[in-house]
Amino acid sequence: MFGLYLHIPFCRSRCSYCGFNSYAGLEERYTSYFEALLTEIEYQLSTEDWPVVSSVFFGGGNPAILGGKRLSLLLGALRKSFRLSPTAEVTTELNPEDATPELLKSLKSAGFNRLSLGWQTLNGDGLVSLKRRHNRQQAIDSLTAARGAGFDNVNIDMIFGLPNQTITEWRDDLATLASLNPDHLSLYSLSLEPGTELLRQVEAGKTELPPVDDVAHMYEIAIEVLRKSGFDHYEISNFAKDGHACSHNLNCWHGGEYLGIGAGAHSHLKGKRSWRVNDPIEYIVRSRENDTIAGNEVLDKGRKLGERIILGLRLCDGIDIGELEAEYGVNISDIYGDAIRDLKQKGLLVAGSRLALTEKGLLLANEAMVAFV
Numbered sequence: 001m002f003g004l005y006l007h008i009p010f011c012r013s014r015c016s017y018c019g020f021n022s023y024a025g026l027e028e029r030y031t032s033y034f035e036a037l038l039t040e041i042e043y044q045l046s047t048e049d050w051p052v053v054s055s056v057f058f059g060g061g062n063p064a065i066l067g068g069k070r071l072s073l074l075l076g077a078l079r080k081s082f083r084l085s086p087t088a089e090v091t092t093e094l095n096p097e098d099a100t101p102e103l104l105k106s107l108k109s110a111g112f113n114r115l116s117l118g119w120q121t122l123n124g125d126g127l128v129s130l131k132r133r134h135n136r137q138q139a140i141d142s143l144t145a146a147r148g149a150g151f152d153n154v155n156i157d158m159i160f161g162l163p164n165q166t167i168t169e170w171r172d173d174l175a176t177l178a179s180l181n182p183d184h185l186s187l188y189s190l191s192l193e194p195g196t197e198l199l200r201q202v203e204a205g206k207t208e209l210p211p212v213d214d215v216a217h218m219y220e221i222a223i224e225v226l227r228k229s230g231f232d233h234y235e236i237s238n239f240a241k242d243g244h245a246c247s248h249n250l251n252c253w254h255g256g257e258y259l260g261i262g263a264g265a266h267s268h269l270k271g272k273r274s275w276r277v278n279d280p281i282e283y284i285v286r287s288r289e290n291d292t293i294a295g296n297e298v299l300d301k302g303r304k305l306g307e308r309i310i311l312g313l314r315l316c317d318g319i320d321i322g323e324l325e326a327e328y329g330v331n332i333s334d335i336y337g338d339a340i341r342d343l344k345q346k347g348l349l350v351a352g353s354r355l356a357l358t359e360k361g362l363l364l365a366n367e368a369m370v371a372f373v
């Protein structure tokens with residue numbers, strides 16, 4: 001599998017919790033950034049004999065800010081420079097306030113076949129505290145509009161552990177989500193990222209987050225409610241209806257190759273990781289010389305193996321130990337025997353023919369994964 005990622009680093013305003021590589025107030029750069037992406041995509045044609053592309057993901061920022069026509073042209077340019085599989089999953093992120101019938105129609109006819117809608121919460125106070133630009137009804141309407149435009153593969157991004165959020169409010173969100181029947185859900189607990197307005201508010205005592213135990217309980221509730229509603233919990237934060245697991249992310253969790261294009265985009269190719277300059281203006285300038293890579297690293301065998309295990313443990317069915325040993329020519333117990341025994345004793349890991357986190361391990365995933373760094 002081989003994935004393409006395209007980053008659009010612009011937003012109309014900044015959400016209070018946002019730690020992504022995104023910028024507000026750069027409207028005058030949209031056209032030159034779009035042209036820089038086209039330049040970079042065209043340049044890729046001459047650099048490699050690329051494998052067939054199994055997934056494409058437009059993320060941000062807010063891709064819709066460029067408008068349906070530019071997004072369609074970018075997808076068309078990718079088709080010229082790469083060989084997209086006829087069954088490729090082609091996703092774009094989309095915020096509810098942008099999900100107009102016109103935009104959805106143009107995305108569908110351009111060949112996008114999956115949407116990832118950024119709802120984050122259905123609670124009015126929660127949306128205000130996150131400084132999102134949509135309300136509850138716009139979120140719900142965006143799914144209806146997506147279905148109306150023919151999208152039968154729709155993810156919804158949600159966050160829990162919001163300021164002052166109660167367990168009851170989270171249960172309400174989950175019940176509504178289950179009744180609306182999306183194809184996929186990504187649920188993340190709120191993290192306080194450096195430099196964000198939310199972190200400043202919390203540090204100043206103006207905003208309070210729910211207790212850690214409540215947040216852990218919200219995660220347990222989500223697993224229980226969504227399983228009962230027919231979702232397969234296939235990755236720590238991800239739930240899918242039959243056949244709707246996200247191919248693009250599965251490729252990353254399986255240690256596959258991907259090429260990232262755009263400001264701050266990361267790539268993983270032939271055992272090397274690289275990343276492009278974060279700043280969109282610097283990216284625009286450097287794209288003219290095909291010089292947008294800010295850094296790279298070649299992973300040695302030990303780090304590669306550790307990363308494969310960490311990524312693989314994100315998946316609820318874990319990793320096939322035999323396959324991993326054959327691929328790396330090692331005996332996993334020789335290297336990680338002590339760590340595995342310790343995590344098993346703590347009830348965080350099961351290790352038979354596969355290595356996988358337990359339910360408790362999913363809750364304490366960071367603690368478990370540190371053992372493989």
Ligand code: SF4
Pocket residue numbers: 010011013014015017018019020022060061062095
């Ligand atoms: S829409 Fe997403 S990328 Fe943009 S500011 Fe909000 S959280 Fe950040």
